[in-house]
Amino acid sequence: MAIKIAVLVGSWFHMSALGFRYVAAAACIAFGLVVLESVAGPAEVAQIKSRQDKLRDMGGALKAINDELKKRRIDWDNTVVPNAQTIKDRSGYLLNWFPRGSGPESGVKTYALPAIWQNNDDFVTLGKLAQVEAAKLNQVALSKDANALKAQVEAMGKACKACHDGYRSPDSEKEDEN
Amino acid sequence: MTSTESRMDAALAGTAELRVWDLPVRIMHWSLVIGIGICWWTGLHNELEYHLYSGYAILWIVLMRLYWGLVGSSTARFVNFVRGPKAILDYASTLHRRDTPHTHGHNALGAISIVLMMGLVLAVVILGLFAVDVDGLHSGPLSGYVTFKQGRHLAHLHYYWFTILLWVIALHLAAVIFYFIYKRKNLIGPMISGKRRGDVGDTEMKIAPLWRLAIGAVVATAIVWAVSIGFYF
Ligand code: HEM
Numbered sequence: 027m028a029i030k031i032a033v034l035v036g037s038w039f040h041m042s043a044l045g046f047r048y049v050a051a052a053a054c055i056a057f058g059l060v061v062l063e064s065v066a067g068p069a070e071v072a073q074i075k076s077r078q079d080k081l082r083d084m085g086g087a088l089k090a091i092n093d094e095l096k097k098r099r100i101d102w103d104n105t106v107v108p109n110a111q112t113i114k115d116r117s118g119y120l121l122n123w124f125p126r127g128s129g130p131e132s133g134v135k136t137y138a139l140p141a142i143w144q145n146n147d148d149f150v151t152l153g154k155l156a157q158v159e160a161a162k163l164n165q166v167a168l169s170k171d172a173n174a175l176k177a178q179v180e181a182m183g184k185a186c187k188a189c190h191d192g193y194r195s196p197d198s199e200k201e202d203e204n
Numbered sequence: 205m206t207s208t209e210s211r212m213d214a215a216l217a218g219t220a221e222l223r224v225w226d227l228p229v230r231i232m233h234w235s236l237v238i239g240i241g242i243c244w245w246t247g248l249h250n251e252l253e254y255h256l257y258s259g260y261a262i263l264w265i266v267l268m269r270l271y272w273g274l275v276g277s278s279t280a281r282f283v284n285f286v287r288g289p290k291a292i293l294d295y296a297s298t299l300h301r302r303d304t305p306h307t308h309g310h311n312a313l314g315a316i317s318i319v320l321m322m323g324l325v326l327a328v329v330i331l332g333l334f335a336v337d338v339d340g341l342h343s344g345p346l347s348g349y350v351t352f353k354q355g356r357h358l359a360h361l362h363y364y365w366f367t368i369l370l371w372v373i374a375l376h377l378a379a380v381i382f383y384f385i386y387k388r389k390n391l392i393g394p395m396i397s398g399k400r401r402g403d404v405g406d407t408e409m410k411i412a413p414l415w416r417l418a419i420g421a422v423v424a425t426a427i428v429w430a431v432s433i434g435f436y437f
Contacts, residue, residue, distance in 0.1 A: 086352035088340030093348040097436050183341030190339055191250060197338060197359065 070127065074134045077123035080116055087112040088186070091163075091179055095172075102170045110160075110167035113182070117160040121153040137195045149193055156185040222402040223409045224308060224394050226277040228417050232269050233395055239265060240325070240373075247366075252342035263329050264428045266322065271420040278410040279309035286319060287312040302387055306400070308407060317376045324369040328362060333431060335359035345434040 087109035094100045129140050142149045159182045166178045225233075239262045246255035273282040287295075295312035298304045310318060333344040336355025347355045383389045394400040430437075 082352065082356075085336075085338060085340055085356075089336060089343065089347070089352045089355070092340060092343065096345070096348045096434050099436075180341070183339050187250070187339035187341055194338070196248065196250065197363065 070132045071134050073123070073125070074128055074132065074136045074138075077128075078136075080119075080123065084113055084116045084186075087116075088179070088182065091167075091175070095176055095179060100172055100175070102167065106167045106175065110164045114157075114160040114164045117153075117156050120156065121150060124149075139193050139195055142193050145192075149189070152185070152189040152192070156182075156189065159185040219401050219403055221399045222308065223398055223411075224279055224400050225398045226280065226409065226411055227398065228268075228272055228276065228414075229280045230395060230398055232265050232272070236262065236265050236269075236325070240369075244366075247363075250339075252337055252339075256342055256344075259329060259332050260428050260432055262325065263333075263431065264424050266325055266329065267424040267427060268417075268420055269322065271424065272412075272417070275412060275416055275420075277412045280412075282319075285310040285312075285315045287315060292316065304387075306389060306402060308402065308409070314379065317372060317379065320372050321369065321376065324365060324372060328366050328369055331358050331362035331365060335362045345432050348434055348436075 090109045091106055094105055100106060124138060124142055126143055128134075128136070129138050129143060130136055131140070159178070163178050163182050166174045239258050242258040243255060243262060246252070246258060272280045275281075278284055292312045292315075299313070333346040334350050334355060335358050336343045336347045336350070336352055337359065338356075343355065350358065380391050383391050
C-alpha cells in the first residue's frame with residue numbers, strides 16, 4: 027500500500043519535471059509513509075492483541091487461585107498448581123511482549139504507557155521481580171500450604187500492581203474489552 | 205434594640221424552629237458524602253484495599269437508609285415524599301416562583317433525585333461487589349461467582365454507572381444552589397442542624413425511636429459481613 031503511494035507520488039513529481047530536488051523530497055515523503063505504515067502494520071496489531079490476551083490469561087489464572095482462597099476450599103491439583111504454572115510461564119515471557127513501537131504511538135488501542143520505553147530499566151526490573159514472585163508462587167502451590175498460598179498470592183498481586191501502577195494507563199480510561 | 209433586630213423580629217413573628225431531619229438521616233447523608241468521596245479517590249488511584257472498606261461502609265449506609273425509608277421518622281419515609289407524575293408536574297410548574305411555601309421534608313422534584321441517587325449508588329455498589337481488578341489483588345467479594353472476563357466487564361460498568369451517578373449528584377448540588385440563590389431558601393443548614401424556620405402550626409416531624417435504628421444496624425451489619433466473605437460460610 028505505502029509502496030504504491032510512493033511510486034505514485036514519485037512518478038507524479040517526475041512527470042511534472044520539477045527537478046531532482048523535488049523527486050528527492052517525494053522519495054523522503056514516501057519513505058516516511060512506509061515507516062509510518064510499518065509502525066501500525068498488521069504485525070504490531072497482532073502483537074498488541076496477543077499480549078493483551080496473554081495478560082488476560084494471567085489475570086484469569088491469578089483470579090482462579092484467589093477464588094479458591096475465597097471459597098476456603100482449595101483444589102490444589104486441578105486449580106492451584108496448573109494456574110500457578112500458567113502465571114510462571116507467562117511472566118517468563120512478559121518482557122518480550124513490549125518491543126519498542128508497540129506503545130500508543132502504534133495507533134492501536136493499548137494501555138501500555140510510553141514510560142515503558144522511557145524508563146525501560148525500571149520496567150525490566152519490575153518484570154523480573156514479578157518472575158521471582160511467580161516462581162515462588164509455583165513452589166508454594168506444590169507445597170500445598172494454605173497460609174503460605176494466601177501470603178504468596180498477595181505478594182504476586184502486589185508485583186503485578188507495581189508494574190501496572192506505573193506503566194499501564196488507569197482502568198478509568200479503558201474501554202470495555204471485547 | 206437596633207432597627208435591624210426589630211425588623212428581624214417582625215419577620216420572625218409567627219414562625220418557629222421546626223425539626224425537619226432526624227439525627228440518623230443527617231448522619232447517613234453526610235457519611236454518604238464522605239464515603240462516596242473516599243470511594244471515588246481510592247478507585248481512581250487504584251488503592252483498592254481501602255476502596256473495598258469504604259465500599260462496604262457505603263453498602264451499610266445504603267441498607268440503613270432504605271430501612272429507615274420504611275420505618276424511620278416521618279420525613280425519612282419514602283411513602284411521605286415519593287410522589288406520582290401529577291404532583292411532580294404541579295410542583296415543577298411553580299419552580300420559577302419565589303413565594304411558594306416551603307415543603308416540610310423533600311419536595312416532589314427533590315424526591316426524584318433522592319430515588320435516582322439511591323438506586324445508582326446501590327447499582328454501583330452491587331457491580332463493585334462482582335468487579336474483577338486487573339492486578340488480581342483486590343477483586344470484589346462476590347467475584348468468585350463470575351468469570352474473569354465477566355468480572356472485568358462488570359468493573360467497567362461499575363465505573364460507567366459511577367460517572368452517571370456523578371452527574372445526578374451534580375444536578376442535586378445545582379438544585380441546592382438554585383434554591384439558595386433564586387428561592388432564598390437554605391437547604392444545607394437544616395441538613396446539618398436538623399431544624400428550619402417555619403410557620404407555627406406546620407406539621408412537625410414524627411420521630412422514630414432509636415431502638416428501631418439499632419435493630420436495622422444489627423441486620424445491616426450481618427448482611428455486609430456475609431457479603432464481604434462472599435457468602436462462603
Ligand atoms: C458508591 C460506592 C462506590 C464508588 C463511588 C466506587 C467507585 C469506583 C471507581 C471510581 C473506580 C475506578 C474505576 C476504574 O479505574 O476502572 C472503582 C473501581 C473498583 N471498585 Fe468501586 N466504587 C464503589 C463501591 C465499590 C464496592 C462496594 C466494591 C466491592 C466491594 C467495589 C469494588 C471495586 C473494584 C474491585 C474496582 C477495581 C476495578 C478495576 O481494577 O478495574 N467498589 N470504583
